[in-house]
Amino acid sequence: MACRISELVIDCADPERLAAFWSEVLGYVEIGREDDGSIEIGPPGTGSGSPLPTLVLSPGSDPRNGKLPLHIDVNPTDRDQDAELERLLALGARTADVGQTGTESWYVLADPEGNEFCLLRSRIQPV
Structure with a gap:
């Protein structure tokens, strides 16, 4: 088990x-x-x-803000990554800098309290 x-x-x-x-x-x-x-x-x-x-x-x-030992990754389900990024920013997410090079295939964002999460590129099927 x-x-x-x-x-x-x-x-x-x-x-x-x-x-x-x-x-x-x-x-x-x-x-x-x-x-x-x-x-x-x-x-x-x-x-x-x-x-x-x-x-x-x-x-x-x-509560801790910023980079946590565990973070959430999300994938778009019904639109491409750029359209989903626009939606998340409109909801109150903001971009976060954790030392990215600019060549990553994902975006690092923070929720309204500053908890970081990543928006990945691949579209996946909704549950």
């Missing part, structure tokens, strides 16, 4: 704002809220324990 990733938890100052941002980025919906202010989002029609991982945006007293 093996394990699978069921949730990715992101500590943040404003779970409401990041839940809204990441829901728009990923096409996720709110699945639930906890008494501590955490908001779980995931693919429509799923819930906690689904085979697809969910994101939990959890209020933290000292």
Whole structure:
């Protein structure tokens, strides 16, 4: 038997704002809220324990910004990379500099709280 990733938890100052941002980025919906202010989002029609991982945006007293030891990579599903970049920037993402050379096939971005993530080039099928 093996394990699978069921949730990715992101500590943040404003779970409401990041839940809204990441829901728009990923096409996720709110699945639930906890008494501590955490908001779980995931693919429509799923819930906690689904085979697809969910994101939990959890209020933290000292969230880290910038380069994290773990980051999220996203791929466009219904448009090319440049069109998806425009969409993400319009949602509130911003470009981030982590020392890229300019020849990379991906873009490094930051969410509204400064957490870095990458927009990859390849288009993949939606779930």
